[in-house]
Amino acid sequence: xxxxxxxxxxxxxxxxxxxxxxxxxxxxxxxxxxxxxxxxxxxxxxxxxxxxxxxxxxxxxxxxxxxxxxxxxxxxxxxxxxxxxxxxxxxxxxxxxxxxxxxxxxxxxxxxxxxxxxxxxxxxxxxxxxxxxxxxxxxx
Amino acid sequence: xxxxxxxxxxxxxxxxxxxxxxxxxxxxxxxxxxxxxxxxxxxxxxxxxxxxxxxxxxxxxxxxxxxxxxxxxxxxxxxxxxxxxxx
Numbered sequence: 001x002x003x004x005x006x007x008x009x010x011x012x013x014x015x016x017x018x019x020x021x022x023x024x025x026x027x028x029x030x031x032x033x034x035x036x037x038x039x040x041x042x043x044x045x046x047x048x049x050x051x052x053x054x055x056x057x058x059x060x061x062x063x064x065x066x067x068x069x070x071x072x073x074x075x076x077x078x079x080x081x082x083x084x085x086x087x088x089x090x091x092x093x094x095x096x097x098x099x100x101x102x103x104x105x106x107x108x109x110x111x112x113x114x115x116x117x118x119x120x121x122x123x124x125x126x127x128x129x130x131x132x133x134x135x136x137x138x139x140x
Numbered sequence: 141x142x143x144x145x146x147x148x149x150x151x152x153x154x155x156x157x158x159x160x161x162x163x164x165x166x167x168x169x170x171x172x173x174x175x176x177x178x179x180x181x182x183x184x185x186x187x188x189x190x191x192x193x194x195x196x197x198x199x200x201x202x203x204x205x206x207x208x209x210x211x212x213x214x215x216x217x218x219x220x221x222x223x224x225x226x227x
Contacts, residue, residue: 064217071210077203086191
């Protein structure tokens with residue numbers, strides 16, 4: 001017998017409630033316990049499935065609205081495609097980037113790392129508020 | 141799951157939506173002979189021209205295709221509204 005039921009019986013014994021009321025209260029306690037069994041794990045947080053980009057431009061001359069929803073799985077698939085780029089092409093890309101003043105070594109960028117990055121996107125929220133426009137990037 | 145229905149639509153300013161519904165499995169079935177040729181051509185091009193692993197490219201393309209359902213792009217500016225939805 002749990003604590004709540006014991007309290008109800010005590011109230012009945014003291015004459016504070018009638019037998020009918022005690023029965024109804026005990027039923028209510030039982031229903032509550034069935035709905036959330038003791039020791040049950042709290043529900044796991046739902047993992048986001050989509051990356052959303054919402055842009056609202058309220059400028060006078062050309063108001064526009066862009067709403068993009070991309071499955072995170074699509075990003076992961078795209079990342080896996082990068083592993084197909086041949087090393088020769090990466091070397092050429094590195095040289096061109098270096099010429100443009102972006103000294104990035106793409107050969108050091110492994111798909112596993114990018115995939116990890118995509119996995120961590122779940123909690124990313126970017127809000128940009130401007131007097132005429134608003135940009136939101138988030139996962140849902 | 142592969143995309144089942146692709147909806148593409150546009151609406152010129154002040155006019156009604158014009159939508160095109162593309163049932164992907166049906167289109168793939170109808171165009172399967174051409175698609176087969178295209179895939180074979182693509183695989184050969186991967187190997188000879190782009191120096192890519194054909195099997196890897198095929199798997200990557202398949203994963204992309206499988207991940208497409210749920211994609212939605214809506215662009216609305218003063219002149220025209222565009223919509224692309226993959227289900």
